[in-house]
Amino acid sequence: MKELFRIQILAILAMLVSTGIASAQDIVQTDSLAVLTFEIKEPKTKSNQNFIDVIQKMGEVRSRLLGSGAEIVRQHPRAGVHCNTCHTTGKFAGHDMSINVAVPSASCTGSGCHNLEKAGKMPFYAKGYVSLTNLEKLPRAQQLLESAPDILTDLDDILTDLPEFGDVKVSAELAGRGQQNTLGEAGRFSHARSADLLPGYAVAKLADGVLGFPDQVSEKTKLEVKLEVRTRYARHLSEHLRLQVLLADVLDYDQDPEIVELEIKDEYKPPLDQDLSLAALQQLIGNSFRSATVTKDETKTKERKYEWRDGKTEINFEWKESDKTKIEFKKLLPQDEAKAMGVLNAIALQLKTKPSKREIKPKFEKVERLLKDTKLELRYPPEVLPLDALTLLKAEVQAHFPEALFKKEEDTKIEWEIPGKPKGEIKADFKDKETKIEFKNLDLALHDEAIRVLSAVQEAFAVPAQFARYEFKFEAVTEDKKTELQAALENLEPSVRGDLELQIKEKEDSKGTPPADWRTPGRTYIDKDSASLRLISTEVKLKKELRFKELKSSLVSSRVDAPVALANELIARVYEFALSRPLENAYLANLKKVPEFILARRLTPATNQVNAFIGKVESDLAKKRIAEVDGFQLLELALELRAVLTE
Structure with missing residues (x-):
């Protein structure tokens, strides 16, 4: 089958080259790659000449990349290449048209896909x-990546004579097998293989070129960081709770801010006796706030106002006939709160009444919070998870989060709010495009409980989830906070299981400070003796006037489960379920030697035993000897193990 597929690919290449539609340089190999990208966003192609200028310019960049060491260059759009050459699926799959280079506005006249309005x-x-799969190609990859700074330097010349455009982007990256230069959802958190990961020797040699190619940024910026973990099972997210320990210095800083001043107000309806209440207040203020001076004494028809000032503190008395009496302290220092409350309580006691309304509003110090957002999520494809899951979710939330308050409930949606600062949220939404259950901005101490809830839902329904996710978002504006955040991130280690992505952005922000040092925390991920990375990338975005807009760096670490670990986990799951003794013995008979076979590198007998186990579970499910929830969980693990053994 593999040989037949290879012959078919060679035949297609030969056909494309012979017809002049494409050359071998347009076909991207699906292996580990060094990639350099130049992109222009939304050029204003108002005329045929505008469009021709852009196409010609991209051709010049293509030639430049080939001259800088690239083995292959993909250009889009490419003159003479039919749409369905590359777009083999989707709306362009049957679209056998190409761009008319001489008169671009006449391209695709039948469907209007490439009229000038849409072309840009x-x-x-x-x-x-x-x-990157061949050691001999490493110098060539290094040459390509080292040309990135030259492209940035020469941007003025490169973009000469082009029409107005939106942004321009230059990026350098190392990408794992089968990923080309992106990490799509399908390849990112599906079963990972060792072959999907970047070879350690290549990464260690080339990483500095990827992470450090931009020059020092001189514009004011804010630093945004996203730390994201994705796993196949929600229960595996608990292994990543250690991230909170590694980031303890940053997270501990985000305590509740100090109160800097207060506003305290009593209202009386109906109003108090004007003369008695004001006389009592004057005496109490004189005794408790000895430095207070009168700043207003105003009498109108059916209205009286009297005000004091003590330093920054404002003390106001307001009486309105047939309405109310108001006594309030504004800009009150926290240390004077007891004195103010003493005055208000004494007024109520002397006049033998209680205020109809009392308000106490604290004002907190302005703190630059580094942690902006947290999220725990379990996501499914559309129309996979049954609506019965909402009933189970409600029961689990009630058991683990008794303080949660119902906010909204519909047929396919439910929301809770958890009191706190900030307020926590629990949401479940069964949309047409996706189904997800998420916890946002919980107190960090509650994350373990949230994982228990997500795990209970996932394990109760034998349908495949897309992924479980655990996310932190940080933001720093001042130089001190940027340094503090970067230092904390340097403690991170590669993920235990699943994928861990660290994304760092320096974004233009007039309130920020110029980056003192463009460093990429997470270099400790890079180990020449291991292959645990799927992606390292850095990109620079500039505005149309070639001013700095954004600098972004991403690093994705993937830890692949060893087959022996999967086998042991499968055996452990058999023991965990309350199976009948004959059923448990039958399953263990198939599985007990699998770890031993794997360690001895006898993969064929190991695979045979796993296949026998799969057949047995499928038979028992059909005969209802095992509960569907348990049976499908065992099948999911067994199929995953077989995929690892047979890759």
């Missing part, structure tokens, strides 16, 4: 690739 909204890019 297409992706315009040139991407150069070098394979």
Whole structure:
């Protein structure tokens, strides 16, 4: 089958080259790659000449990348290449049209896909690739990545004579097998193989070129950081709670801010006796706030106002006939709260009444919070998880979060609010495009309980989830906070299971400070003796006037489950379920030697035993000897183990 597929690919390549539609340089190998990308966003192609200028410019960049070491360059759009050459699925799959280079406005006249109005909204890019699977190609990959700073330096010349455009982007990246230069949802958190990961020797050699190619940024910026973990099972997220320990210095700083002043107000309806209440208040203020001076004494028809000032503190008395009496302290220092409350309580006691309304409003110090957002999420494809899951979710939330308050409930949606600062949220939404259950901005101490809830839902329904996710978002504006955040991130280690992505952005912000040092925390991930990375990338975005807009760096670490670990986990799950003794013995008979076979590198007998186990579970499910929830969980693990053994 593999040989037949290879022959078919060679035949297609030969056909494309012979017809002049494409060359071998347009076909991207699906292996580990070094990638350099140049992209222009939304050029204003108002005329045929505008469009021709952009196409010609992308061709020049393509030639430049080939001259800088690229083995392959993909250009989009490419003159003479039919849409369905690359777009093999989707709306362009049957679209056998190409751009008319001489008169672009006449392209695709039948469907109007590439009229000039839409033409400028297409992706315009040139991407150069070098394979990393061969040691001999590393110098070539290094040459390609080292040309990135030159492209930034020469942007003025490169973009000469082009029509107005939105942004321009230059990026350098190392990408794992089968990913080309992106991490799509399908490849990112599905079963990972060792072959999906970047070879350690290549990463260690080339990482500095990817992470450090931009020059020092001189504009004022804010630092945004996203730390995201994705796993196949919600229960595995608990292994990543240690991130809170590694980031303890940053998270501990985010305590509740100090109160800097208060506003305290009593209202009386109906109003108090004007003369008695004001006389009592004057005496009490004189005794408790000895430095207070009168700043207003105003009498109108049916209205009286009297005000004091003591330093910053304002003390106000207001009486309105047939309405109310109001006594309030504004800009009150926290240390004077007891004195103010003493005055208000004494007024009520002397006049033998209680205020109809009392308000105490604290004003907190302005603190630059580093932690902006947290999220725990379990996501499914659309129309997979049954609505019965909402009933189970309600029971689990009630058991683990008794303080949660109902906020909204509909047929396919439910929301809770958890009191606190900030307020926590629990949401479940069964949309047409996706189904997800998420916890947002919980107190960090509650994250373990949230994982228990997500795990209970996932394990109760034998349908495949897309992924479980655990996310932190941070933001720093001042230089001190940027340094503090970067230092904390340097403690991070590669993920235990699943994928861990660290994304760092320096974004233009007039309230920020110029980055003192563009460093990428997470370099400790890079180990020449291991292969645990799927992606390292850095990109620079500039505005149309070639002013700085954004600098972004991403690093994705993936830990692949060893087959022996999966086998042991499968055996452990058999023991966990309350199976009948004959059923448990039958399953263990198939599985007990699998770890031993794997360690001895006898993968064929190991696979045979797993296949026998799968067949037995499928038979027992059909005959209802095992509960569907338990049976499907065992099948899911067994199929995953078989995929690892047979890759």
